[in-house]
Amino acid sequence: MHLCVETVWALRVPPDDEAEDLHEFALAWYRFSTEPGGLDPTFKQSARPAVWVRFGNAEHLERFQAGFPEAKLGPSSRFTEALILLESWKDATALQPKVLRLLGEEREEGLERIIRQDALEDY
Numbered sequence: 001m002h003l004c005v006e007t008v009w010a011l012r013v014p015p016d017d018e019a020e021d022l023h024e025f026a027l028a029w030y031r032f033s034t035e036p037g038g039l040d041p042t043f044k045q046s047a048r049p050a051v052w053v054r055f056g057n058a059e060h061l062e063r064f065q066a067g068f069p070e071a072k073l074g075p076s077s078r079f080t081e082a083l084i085l086l087e088s089w090k091d092a093t094a095l096q097p098k099v100l101r102l103l104g105e106e107r108e109e110g111l112e113r114i115i116r117q118d119a120l121e122d123y
Helices: 058-067 089-102 110-121
Strands: 004-013 022-025 028-033 048-054 072-074 081-085
Touching (some): 048 089, 058 089, 081 089
Antiparallel strands (some): 022 072, 048 081
């Protein structure tokens, strides 16, 4: 698993066992979108800007918990993700590079970084 840190719009939704795109944090379920237009218009007002982290290893989790003890962790069966809810998109985008620095990573887009790492593993 690779580390991923992204700024997202987080919409709290009811649990749905069949929905594969939900993320569980502290017994609450969220759906993410990187674009506000990607959310259902009836729920758009309820979405909050957030920084979402998918940990690459246990060391990332330990460093993150030390730096952001207020963050929500999930899923409950294993802590592989974290969510920091913020008041504005500007706050979320400003926090993202700080999270990356704390975890000892350079700022790279999550998917682009994963593809590059996978390509290097092929050599």
